[in-house]
Amino acid sequence: MKIRYLLLHAYGMGGTIRTVFTQAGALAAAGHDVRVVSVLRRADRPYFPLDSRVRLFALADLRHDHDAEPDAPRGPLRRLADRRAARPPRFVPHGEGGYAALTRGIERQVIDYLGELRDGVLVTTRPSLNLLAARFATRGVLRVAQEHMNLAVHQPDVRAAIARWYGRFDAIAVLTQRDRGDYLRIAPGTRVELIPNAVHSLKQKPSTCASRIAVAAGRLRPQKGFDLLIPAFSRLVDEFPDWQLRIYGTGDRGNQLRKLIDEHHLYNQVFLMGRSDQLDEELAKASMYVLSSRAEGLPMVMIEAMTHALPVVSFDCPTGPSDVITDGKEGLLVPPEDVDGLAAAMRTLMADEGLRAQMGDAALATVQAYSPEAIRDRWTALFESLASSRTG
Known part of the structure; x- marks a missing residue:
């Protein structure tokens, strides 16, 4: 054909x-x-x-x-x-x-x-x-x-x-x-x-879910909601000072997000990592993937993260996350743009390595259909x- x-x-x-x-x-x-x-x-x-x-x-x-x-000369008609x-x-x-x-x-x-x-x-x-x-x-x-x-x-x-x-x-x-x-x-x-x-491949290195790293990725633009994710993570640093949030991607909102990191005094916890040619390796180092988008089509980086046996915390935004994630199985879904809810869901996984591993295994099973x-x-x-x- x-x-x-x-x-x-x-x-x-x-x-x-x-x-x-x-x-x-x-x-x-x-x-x-x-x-x-x-x-x-x-x-x-x-x-x-x-x-x-x-x-x-x-x-x-x-x-x-x-x-x-x-x-070269160009005439009037040209x-x-x-x-x-x-x-x-x-x-x-x-x-x-x-x-x-x-x-x-x-x-x-x-x-x-x-x-x-x-x-x-x-x-x-x-x-x-x-x-x-x-x-x-x-x-x-x-x-x-x-x-x-x-x-x-x-x-x-x-x-x-x-x-x-x-x-x-x-x-x-x-x-x-x-x-x-x-x-x-x-x-x-x-x-x-x-x-x-x-997904581009199912043959990925699985995460152990033992690290203290949360990962997000996407263009640094309002649609991806990193301006909501950073304040949500700021609510957790006193309780989990050894955790990091790494955000991969480039875009025109990078300066605004850096200012937001400074305002919340997150210099040692939240990092704008830029573009990475080894995102699969970085996902394998993490213990959870966080999707904070205001809207999606089908969030492919989230699905790629699941190929590394990563649990997901996500806004239940239109559309996509709920087509892939069952709340409480492969991860946790919270109402769209609910910053407190996003922080609470991250807290649940940050506090329980066994739960992260359990949901990561379920994520890896679900993603086989992709x-x-x-x-x-x-x-x-x-x-x-x-x-x-x-x-x-």
Whole structure:
């Protein structure tokens, strides 16, 4: 089967990129013809490893100007064309997160590519690309919209466009049960499949749950709620002075979070670790994973942590944590943005190494359902069903 994944920037380091690479590799290993198409390219090589059987190429290579030398003369018509190409995209809603990365010229390149497809399966991976595929991909290709964030967090103009155009898809793939219901309501009559993302590997070093380290990870942005996690942890340092909270990730709220650490006098307990290329090793050193997000799609770093037999403390935010975690089994769920509740749940695990180990074992058992092979089989079943329906 011929399968194409369309990503905005396959050379970056986002969670969507990693999970798509995992999906593509698993399908290629099963003998499918798989390609990853990146709209943009700003780096010489991908940040994440990609199976050698998967072909990768880009539509717009932004590493340098391929059209002319920097000092080459440009006539009036060329300058006019350049200005038009540099305008904002025409068909992507302003509230979509990838809007700023696109121009009218790049949008046209995507539309031209979509118009060339004649067969196989096309999986688009964010609203901007989904909307373009719904409008401009040919009828010869099976179109699947893959959503990595829950519907409620999209801006109103994005939700309005989804309601208008997603009905053209052969299927919409979502990550959680709640999102499946939301998309069935906004795109009635369209097939909506629940297929979670896969972890990149189940062969991970398990934690002993004996250390005094709690770990969180994600972009340093309001969505991840680290401004709630730090005050919650501050309530525990007098009782557990030998514990550390390590937060991995980069983002535009780093300075604000450092100030928050200073305000709570947590210089020796809370550390902003930056980006790590050895996050698996760091997770194996920890004794619990804490998710403080205000909203999620499906929290993949949390699920990756579970592959290390780590128990989880999490806000029961929309969406994702409760799709994976049963409160009291693999970890503890607390009401969204409840700082006191988050502190109390962390206290429960910090005080009981046996409980941490018990919940960590349960987490490792639960996460087996997210193996690349298990998730690959669900994608294969969807593609084969769509192809069979089209043939019929």
